[in-house]
Amino acid sequence: MEETFVPFRGIKKDLKGRLLCYKQDWTGGIRAGIRILAPTTYIFFASAIPVISFGEQLERDTEGSLTAVQTLASTALCGIIHSIVGGQPLLILGVAEPTVLMYTFMFKFAKDQKDLGQPLFLAWSGWVCVWTALLLVLLSILGACSIINRFTRVAGELFGLLIAMLFMQQAIKGVVEEFGIPKSEDPNQPAFQPSWRFGNGMFALVLSFGLLITALKSRKARSWRYGTGWLRGFIADYGVPFMVVVWTGVSYMPVNDVPKGIPRRLFSPNPWSPGAYTNWTVAKEMLNVPPVYIVGAFIPATMIAVLYYFDHSVASQLAQQKEFNLKKPSSYHYDLLLLGFLTILCGLIGIPPANGVIPQSPMHTKSLATLKHQLLRSKLVDTARKSISKNSNLSELYENMQQAYNEMQTPLVYQNPSSLGLKELKESTILQASSSGYINAPVDETIFDVEKDVDELLHVEVKEQRLSNVLQALMVGGCVAAMPVLKKIPTSVLWGYFAFMAIESLPGNQFWERILLLFTAPSRRYKVLEDHHATFVETVPFKTVAAFTLFQTVYLLACFGITWIPIAGVLFPLLIMLLVPARQYLLPKFFKGVHLQDLDAAEYEEASATPYNMSFGDDNAHSRNPQVDSAEVLDGIVTRSRGEIRHTSSLKVTSLTQTPLEDMKPVCSPRLSQRVYSPRLTELRVAKSPKSPGKGLEIKKTPTPSLHPSILGQTSNGSSSC
């Protein structure tokens, strides 16, 4: 995106691009049929559970002024509006942790002011929303989103880790408070006797750790050895909400003599009970706010505007990464404008506003990539099977598949020129096949293994449409009606869920991985190289990595520390935003440019594992295992938690061509130990692996034709010296 600050230019461009594909956004979603429900429910759970937790948190922190009803309502309302009239339908909106923090600060401030107090808190925060909205609209008109490319890894990952820390802090605080008496409750209830409080706290430990451990285990279900593939996939996709149900069930097990209120459960008014209506009419009270506070509301508003500008744009950016090969245009400016209007709307009806959320937004794109992959795959497999049964040769087979692929493509051609088709893959494959001299032979399954080779022909493509987003938002809205059911969830299960979200957001965060690297014993650092790893591990000296990580850690702790300061705490979004200029102007004075580039790569590039055995072209580890299902492959490609696609610039054997051939030769001799090669391998590992910055990631990088075994004999019969 070019950096231009001509007013309205960004918004106009966004609108023009998205209007072109608006109709297809709906038809495409509807044409996907029942399968659209898989990503929809997946995102619904990922969206609803945190919002309920945040509601619970807000309720305790605002003494009941805001509850899960309001956070759910805001998420649903903003989600529905955004998914219908918003620009980028991949973006998921929700009430996020920073919003909760800001509202908590605002509540504490308002409560202490005798002119405001708790009764006028929502009215005053309505004014904050108004100011915030004005600022957002201004930012959007002036094209502030065109600098989005300067939001590098260092700021985004620090933000991610800060959120993880806040989640974990909440989890710990929540469990500790299960041992105490809640402020708003009557301390004379039997459940608040010391003995029962002790029991309640211990039960909370059991429930929260139970949820945490089982939820973490269930995420890995796809690679379990036991159970059918269907069951494993189901547990991996829905295991976490399922565990919430299971542990809620467990919480009902103790019945004998245990008084009501143990364990403690969600406490929210039903949306139809009289008390729940107070906030919806807050607009009436906004004029009762003293003028000085109306003006003063501008101060938190700037903070929230900065926060939303940053958070909304980064969430949108992560949902539209290059590696997803999206075909429809982005819409940063227009979406920010819409966010402004949504913020006013939320302010006027007294609910906390929603904005673009991480990690749900990239999770949404990823789940739609899985969907598109399934749709394309089943079509192409059918086509290939038909062709083979008609004794087609390889060329005809690809012709037919290309045709089927084109039929699946959306008829519109959008602006995105980088979109990849089946075509170039086809050509390179045929080129290889013809050089092997069997291009005209009838294809059979040994030459073209339908089930596997189709996977290799497909890029990552995303089913870009609006249906899944609007459906999940409607389902979140349905949660408001389902409040009596939701109230059965024990609070301790939610604390466990907070800890789960914190831990789940860590993998894929390079900042976190660098922290771990600092604690890795020097003798074990080679193990990092054996896994997929970021480029910097090989290219940047350890001391530089340590210094950079230390700087970032201190900065993180400063951000975390500031959230603890009662009123200055609202400054924390500013501190994170400050990291963007600091990265651009300050850091280059302390670190070499090439090192910074690797430590703070704009795209997630990483080197593949360097196996000690590297004889075979080890392009993709997955193609070796005949039983890996395609969803597991996608799991590997897309780091689920941050939604980033790993840009594997692998150290292939092809890159070894500059080393003398005789060094590779003893591979044939089984008597020589692998260890002999270690020094050379170390050299190779240290050498910078080639990057492929402009290259989109395919599901399989190199199309590897399944050569007929007889071919092998032909190529090697000549001289077999070893």
Place this chain on the structure above:
Amino acid sequence: MEETFVPFRGIKKDLKGRLLCYKQDWTGGIRAGIRILAPTTYIFFASAIPVISFGEQLERDTEGSLTAVQTLASTALCGIIHSIVGGQPLLILGVAEPTVLMYTFMFKFAKDQKDLGQPLFLAWSGWVCVWTALLLVLLSILGACSIINRFTRVAGELFGLLIAMLFMQQAIKGVVEEFGIPKSEDPNQPAFQPSWRFGNGMFALVLSFGLLITALKSRKARSWRYGTGWLRGFIADYGVPFMVVVWTGVSYMPVNDVPKGIPRRLFSPNPWSPGAYTNWTVAKEMLNVPPVYIVGAFIPATMIAVLYYFDHSVASQLAQQKEFNLKKPSSYHYDLLLLGFLTILCGLIGIPPANGVIPQSPMHTKSLATLKHQLLRSKLVDTARKSISKNSNLSELYENMQQAYNEMQTPLVYQNPSSLGLKELKESTILQASSSGYINAPVDETIFDVEKDVDELLHVEVKEQRLSNVLQALMVGGCVAAMPVLKKIPTSVLWGYFAFMAIESLPGNQFWERILLLFTAPSRRYKVLEDHHATFVETVPFKTVAAFTLFQTVYLLACFGITWIPIAGVLFPLLIMLLVPARQYLLPKFFKGVHLQDLDAAEYEEASATPYNMSFGDDNAHSRNPQVDSAEVLDGIVTRSRGEIRHTSSLKVTSLTQTPLEDMKPVCSPRLSQRVYSPRLTELRVAKSPKSPGKGLEIKKTPTPSLHPSILGQTSNGSSSC
């Protein structure tokens, strides 16, 4: 061992053999110096903690007639006597779960008899011990142990799994009972109010699961990435007792308002309190037992005799497996005779007798193998370094090392002819080196990598001595005095330890691995082949494996079920012993001989992982990783839990020589995908891997000389066609 039943022949032979090396048993231990403390403390903890748990269990089941003081005293007393005058000092004695079960049955029976009752229970069980001892002495004199070779895997592993089930049952029962009121206590104490009982139960869940999870994690510390090698080794060796201390500390955290008795702790009299003396004078009361019960005591005595004969011999067998390359002779008959005397002794002073225990006995041998390895290694590394600094050639280097090795050997030459030296390894290595033509060049570290190649020269050898055994028994005795400290351990931590022991005993048990295989999804069974796996996975049809496992499972459940039947329960040892003739005469009628041989292999033979990349001679996975420390290697070789050495008959590339060379050729071409080879690899995997039944396991199987890189050029310069 030949099967001979001439009276006294076995005992005489054992005595003769062990007397020859008796002096060296002590001098060898003393010469090891301070290092002997590592295996000593390791075994002490492994021995003491279960015995304390069993004491706690016995106390509840015998209403206080027997406590942890008695079980510890018995373990210490029998351990000290056995380690001094016993035959095989590798065998660890202790009060075991089956003994506890038998004593529980006996208590229940005695209590219900109006002529016995609780007061005469210990006197009556003294008579049971007398009869048991007579039977054991008889068995030992008649040479019953010479049939030990017929005790195959099927019986031993079923016994192991039964013990695991009993442990797990006890863990669950124990935690459940934390919610109730203990029988022997006053139900009006504040700690037994419903609210505190609820809290106590929940706290017990936290403590027991906390111990279980952290203990299981700490066992894997050696392969952690974080922390220094010393710390990782320490945690792996001592993590479990350390965790008992940690969770005991946690149990003291709740102080406010929590009444005494929460959490519940070990309840045992101090050995110096008056009540604790009653049992030691039980011999006086033995004549008060009515004659009919004295005769009747013969019935449980036969059961216990069968149990001890089986348990003692199997524990001894596992501690002396062929793969440990022991140099000193076995002593089955004499040890059984001694066990008879120990049983009488225990019976007369009213404590439950101790016998050889699993898994502690094989753990003991393994820890001594690690010790011997460390001792030999440091000596040889020194020698090699000295030789290299003197510019020796390879031949001289080995000469010097051989000399140093011989110095380390015990001067006595015992009967065991299979003992291996450094010699044959040296010869084969020199052979290879000379064929490579650099035998006379001065050695440097590229040719002989001192730190690594020394490991490859060493067999598994065991520091066979008596010192570690007597010291650990003395330390267990010290626990009796330390009772006031031990009483600080919460019972819930012990329940967690029971679950830990149950889970820890599973890996390495082929019966268990076969049960898991039955639940493995067919599409994932290939993963079993990727790990080290038992031979039967490749050689026996799945249906046969399933049928055999099903038979064994039904048998196991029958054994487990019988322990639930109040009085008939004492028959369970008989049921397990019955498996030995069933295996020999019944099973061959239903299963093919070759299949039975693989499913019930006398030695633990297993095929190595079949990597999909198999170009390099992949003899030992560990030699590839330069940073693996030798203790980790040993961890891999010896399956810690059953103490069995894995007999890796690996599918090496050398075994591929029968496949045409051209099939291996394309290894050189990086363009060809690994996948092409999959069908062939599948064939190889299914093909039976060659066994090496008579061959002792070395630490590294094939000595792989570190060829100088220049050699590679020489051998492959000729024709480099790929």
